[in-house]
Amino acid sequence: MGFQALLMVPLGFAALCLFTFLRTNLLYQIAIRDKRNEKVPPILPHTIPWLGHVFGFLTPAPGRFFRKLLSWYSREHGGASMKLAGRDVRLIFSTTAVQALMKAKTDVANSDTMIKDMICKGLGLSGQEYAKYVGHGRHLEHEISNKYLLRPTGADVLVRSFSRFMKAGIMEESTRLASGAGDSKTGEALILFPWLRSFMFKASATSFFGEHLFKEYPGLMSDFWEFEPMFLDLLFGVPKFVNSVPHTLQQKVHRGMTAWVEANDRAMGDKVPSPDAPDVDWEPRWGSRLVRAREALFKSLGISAAGRASFELGMMFALNANAVPASGWLLIHILDPRTPDILPRIMEEIQEAVDRRAGLRPAHPPQPAAAAGMFHEVLRLYVDVLITRGVYQDMKLPTEDGQRKLLLKKGTVAMAPSYVNHYDPNGYAGAPVDEFDGERFLVPANDSDEAPGHPDDEKAAKVSRKPYAFSLGAAGAKMIPFGGGRTMCPGRVFAKREVFTAVALVLLNFELAPIAGEAYKIPPHLPSYSGTGVISHGGDVKVQVKRRAGGAQQRKPSVVS
Numbered sequence: 001m002g003f004q005a006l007l008m009v010p011l012g013f014a015a016l017c018l019f020t021f022l023r024t025n026l027l028y029q030i031a032i033r034d035k036r037n038e039k040v041p042p043i044l045p046h047t048i049p050w051l052g053h054v055f056g057f058l059t060p061a062p063g064r065f066f067r068k069l070l071s072w073y074s075r076e077h078g079g080a081s082m083k084l085a086g087r088d089v090r091l092i093f094s095t096t097a098v099q100a101l102m103k104a105k106t107d108v109a110n111s112d113t114m115i116k117d118m119i120c121k122g123l124g125l126s127g128q129e130y131a132k133y134v135g136h137g138r139h140l141e142h143e144i145s146n147k148y149l150l151r152p153t154g155a156d157v158l159v160r161s162f163s164r165f166m167k168a169g170i171m172e173e174s175t176r177l178a179s180g181a182g183d184s185k186t187g188e189a190l191i192l193f194p195w196l197r198s199f200m201f202k203a204s205a206t207s208f209f210g211e212h213l214f215k216e217y218p219g220l221m222s223d224f225w226e227f228e229p230m231f232l233d234l235l236f237g238v239p240k241f242v243n244s245v246p247h248t249l250q251q252k253v254h255r256g257m258t259a260w261v262e263a264n265d266r267a268m269g270d271k272v273p274s275p276d277a278p279d280v281d282w283e284p285r286w287g288s289r290l291v292r293a294r295e296a297l298f299k300s301l302g303i304s305a306a307g308r309a310s311f312e313l314g315m316m317f318a319l320n321a322n323a324v325p326a327s328g329w330l331l332i333h334i335l336d337p338r339t340p341d342i343l344p345r346i347m348e349e350i351q352e353a354v355d356r357r358a359g360l361r362p363a364h365p366p367q368p369a370a371a372a373g374m375f376h377e378v379l380r381l382y383v384d385v386l387i388t389r390g391v392y393q394d395m396k397l398p399t400e401d402g403q404r405k406l407l408l409k410k411g412t413v414a415m416a417p418s419y420v421n422h423y424d425p426n427g428y429a430g431a432p433v434d435e436f437d438g439e440r441f442l443v444p445a446n447d448s449d450e451a452p453g454h455p456d457d458e459k460a461a462k463v464s465r466k467p468y469a470f471s472l473g474a475a476g477a478k479m480i481p482f483g484g485g486r487t488m489c490p491g492r493v494f495a496k497r498e499v500f501t502a503v504a505l506v507l508l509n510f511e512l513a514p515i516a517g518e519a520y521k522i523p524p525h526l527p528s529y530s531g532t533g534v535i536s537h538g539g540d541v542k543v544q545v546k547r548r549a550g551g552a553q554q555r556k557p558s559v560v561s
């Protein structure tokens with residue numbers, strides 16, 4: 001009898017799954033045949049009640065869920081609905097609908113719940129502390145980000161500081177290489193990404209948070225990169241009994257960041273220096289104007305040291321988890337021996353930037369086309385974000401055909417996966433969309449793209465003769481690496497300049513070349529859940545690194561910024 005009762009459990013579950021499968025397939029067929037112009041995106045069939053598509057969606061392989069889905073489900077529907085652990089999630093594919101979603105008014109759809117999950121589940125902020133911040137505090141934080149990070153004046157100051165600390169790191173590395181590491185002719189064989197990361201992370205973190213961060217928390221860099229790939233486990237609520245590592249690492253990094261906040265408070269008598277102090281773009285304790293303004297805000301909201309550590313850890317993620325791997329991918333593709341004309345083009349643009357700073361060229365040139373094209377191709381291919389909005393009022397999203405609209409009901413979650421638009425096979429010129437094409441966003445230059453060079457300046461005239469210019473063209477609307485609308489990434493201006501500065505400084509100071517006799521393979525994606533941001537390298541490239549004769553260590557400071 002006991003055995004029979006026990007048998008009933010799996011049998012009952014199997015019957016429930018069969019029922020769910022049949023029911024959701026039937027509803028799906030009805031939804032697909034529904035010819036109304038305004039309708040909820042069809043609910044995709046699934047088998048497991050409540051959990052729905054959780055297992056498929058939580059596959060640690062970027063893009064795989066959407067690739068599989070779009071192998072049988074037409075993107076012409078504009079979107080689809082899925083069940084994710086009891087939540088009704090509307091996936092938005094149509095480019096027009098994605099743009100409309102991101103532009104929706106805050107009271108109709110916003111990202112507050114996603115931000116709450118990130119800070120609380122991902123970064124350890126308590127619900128009570130979040131309550132002090134949500135609403136007014138969040139609005140003020142946006143104002144601070146706009147002023148000290150997004151606006152050109154704010155971004156300029158941050159890029160200058162970053163450049164200064166990056167150069168210091170490069171100097172150290174140059175000295176190390178000069179002191180006999182590797183063969184003086186060929187240089188040292190190094191694994192590219194961890195090598196770049198070691199000084200880029202330190203430079204960006206010091207420029208934002210001040211130099212005491214690494215004094216109070218010396219293990220930050222290694223702990224951060226161990227924790228970073230586990231962040232989504234916490235965000236998606238993977239329980240401790242399934243995998244305790246992300247939870248342990250979160251506590252460790254959070255403890256270290258809290259120790260830094262407390263040490264700064266003690267040293268500064270609980271005061272934060274003014275973010276607007278003239279001539280103090282950076283100071284050793286709280287670093288940048290941006291972080292000083294944020295700290296003053298969080299203190300004024302009565303947020304504890306532990307709470308402030310969670311917020312700053314969030315900024316640390318925003319700062320490093322995307323821009324550092326993006327710089328790595330960019331370098332990897334610049335050095336790819338299968339496209340030998342790319343490196344000289346990029347070097348030429350870097351030299352132009354150096355000359356401009358030295359006053360040898362016009363101050364306002366067109367943007368460096370080859371570098372911009374490569375950077376946007378890196379964003380297209382390697383950014384995997386889920387632009388997520390909670391829907392608080394019923395809304396209708398227009399689609400391309402001008403007739404059909406996607407209905408989103410209050411209480412649902414809308415998600416625009418960048419993968420679907422970034423990998424649209426009909427969306428881009430150039431090589432197939434799953435390949436890297438550094439020239440995808442280069443178009444023939446026309447007269448209006450020409451640099452306003454001084455007629456006597458031969459080098460400036462050379463710029464204007466370039467046969468190509470950078471343009472996203474019609475694909476611009478499909479490119480959503482930074483999200484959109486009111487909460488569009490406020491770090492986007494800084495990020496691009498940070499990546500350009502890092503790559504330029506590395507190439508100016510070191511000669512990097514593939515290892516002779518070894519295959520140069522572009523690494524695969526690091527296995528990770530959808531929504532990881534810039535996908536990390538799931539492998540690496542080994543390169544020969546040598547000091548470049550006449551690098552920045554022999555130049556005046558601020559060569560490139």
Ligand code: HEM
Pocket residue numbers: 102111115145149315318319320322323326383385387388481482483484485487488489490491492494495533534
């Ligand atoms: C390649 C680099 C980067 C990518 C791909 C990226 C992408 C994104 C995306 C997709 C969002 C969400 C936007 C939305 O919901 O519409 C976001 C938000 C954010 N990003 Fe970035 N980001 C990058 C670099 C940075 C950097 C360097 C910083 C800071 C220095 C930064 C700071 C932020 C902040 C503070 C937010 C949250 C805005 C809010 O409060 O809602 N990001 N980023």
